Amino acid sequence: MSDPRIIVALDFPDAKQALALTDRLEPGSCRVKVGKELFTAAGPHVVNEIMAKGFEVFLDLKFHDIPSTVSNACKAAAGLGVWMMNIHALGGRRMLSAARQAIPAGTAKLIAVTLLTSMERSDLNEIGLNGDPQEVVQRLALLANDCGLDGVVCSAREAPRLRQIMGKGFCLVTPGIRPVDASMDEQKRVTTPRQAIENGADYLVIGRPITQAADPVSMLKQLNNEIEEGMGFKI
Structure with a gap:
């Protein structure tokens, strides 16, 4: 695949497990996500090791701080050579704009997290966000777009x-993807891979259904096949 649609979430507690899985996967069949757990445990070195195997890395650290801090963090992430990174849309316009200025368009993809897929309306009410999740996601996506970001992380239901x-030019990255017969875990707003593609998603973040499968390679192939069916042509 010239443009793999699946991003495998390497949500492991140490580099050894993450690298063991990437040894079994083909870079052409997926991209990979390094999130807070793995990055905190193993640091930038694991990102370099994964990229040396040929994988493009989505650095999922959801930067959310004052504009200057986020700007500098984005510059550091870009210096690693990652394919994509994210910041949190709830940081507001000044923070989003500072991040965009730090990462020139056309280099690493810069996307914004809208709402975590574990959140539902009752959670929004508790923290004072008005509206249902889809309305809040739409508001934050419009803000991210206005600040020049490349796209957002959203639920496939909002896609x-x-x-x-x-x-078409705005990138939609969707976590909360589960095969038809899989457990939802703590995710609330979930869809299947085929549904997500049909809904307009560009990239699907998939973790446990692949990483905890008895045969991760076969599961990845199965999910890629589902995506091909959803797109109506081979990718």
Whole structure:
């Protein structure tokens, strides 16, 4: 695949387990995500090791701080050579704009997290965000787009409306993807891979259904096949 749609979430407590899985996977079949757990345990070195194997890395650290701190963090992430990084849209316009200025368009992809897929309306009410999740996600996506970001992280359930509003050039990255017969775990707003592609998602972040499968390679192939069916042509 020239542009793999699946991003395998390497949510492991140490580099050894993450590298063992990447040894079994083909870079052409997926990209990989390094998040807070693995990055905190293993640091930038594990990112370098994974990229040396040929994988493109989504650095999922959800930077959310004052504008200057986020700007400098984004510059450091870009210096690692990652394919994509994210910041949190709830940081507001000044923070989003500072991050965009730090990462020139056309280099690493810069996307914003809208709402975590573990959140539902009752969670939003508790923290004072008005509206249902789809309304809040739409508001934050419009803000990210206005600040020049490349796209957002959103639930695949919100993807159809965002794709309609944002057009084809805006990148939609969707976590909370589960095969039809899989457990939802703590995710609340989930869909299958095929549904996510049909809903307009560009990239699907998939963790446990692959990483905890008896045969991760076969599971990745199965999910890629589902995506091909959803797209209506071979990718």
